[in-house]
Amino acid sequence: MNIKENLERINQNISDSIKKSGRKEGDVKLLAVSKFHPSEEIIEAINAGQIFFGENRVQEACEKFTPILKENNNISLHLIGQLQSNKVKNIVPIAECIQSVDRLDLLKEIEKQCEKINKSIKVLFEIHTGEESKSGFTDINEVYSALELISKNEFPHIIPNGFMTMAPFTEDEKLIRKSFSSLRDIKEKMQSEFNCFNLSELSMGMSGDYKIAIEEGSTMVRIGTAIFGERNYSK
Numbered sequence: 001m002n003i004k005e006n007l008e009r010i011n012q013n014i015s016d017s018i019k020k021s022g023r024k025e026g027d028v029k030l031l032a033v034s035k036f037h038p039s040e041e042i043i044e045a046i047n048a049g050q051i052f053f054g055e056n057r058v059q060e061a062c063e064k065f066t067p068i069l070k071e072n073n074n075i076s077l078h079l080i081g082q083l084q085s086n087k088v089k090n091i092v093p094i095a096e097c098i099q100s101v102d103r104l105d106l107l108k109e110i111e112k113q114c115e116k117i118n119k120s121i122k123v124l125f126e127i128h129t130g131e132e133s134k135s136g137f138t139d140i141n142e143v144y145s146a147l148e149l150i151s152k153n154e155f156p157h158i159i160p161n162g163f164m165t166m167a168p169f170t171e172d173e174k175l176i177r178k179s180f181s182s183l184r185d186i187k188e189k190m191q192s193e194f195n196c197f198n199l200s201e202l203s204m205g206m207s208g209d210y211k212i213a214i215e216e217g218s219t220m221v222r223i224g225t226a227i228f229g230e231r232n233y234s235k
């Protein structure tokens, strides 16, 4: 695996998809998903200019990124995997954004831990848009209620920044597209209800479907395999 070459190729593909869909250069950020890959590979990506990184699991994120963030103050770490409430206190100090907010209780815990260390943190609401994925809010009214509470200053350390989804694992491009366009619809609806917030971030698209996601309005693609290669889950 040549991480630098992979990053160059993907950045070029992203740029091509942006042009193809009539969007502006720079509209789409690349989040390098480094789960199950060692620190040396992350550092290789950093040396190739990569800034945004995503991890799924809190313990792994802390072990790898605590030293990396000390050395590299421009790096931005996003948590993208399901988050248990008892792990929030460990991830909050090192993450810039938690993309996998899927319940109100989690927001409460994030607020509590952020208040303790006097830090503000960005969050995305993860939405269930495809039958086969399990995670995320299924009831949009709950997202509305959460945003309403934030707008009433119930969670002063939380900065809502947009939405995240995973498309269904299928070859059917129509279903994938529908999942992404439904997230965009949700964003537009919520943004018009809550113009006090910037809810513009749409985190959608992975190694297999990021071009479709960009055509459907993605502002951040989360790519692991196409940068770092296959993951070895047995380690």
Ligand SMILES: *Cc1c(COP(=O)(O)O)cnc(C)c1O
Pocket: 033, 035, 056, 080, 081, 166, 206, 207, 208, 222, 223, 224, 225, 226
């Ligand atoms: C692992 C993961 C990715 C990256 O998947 P690839 O197919 O390896 O690009 C993206 N988003 C989430 C939420 C993930 O868990």
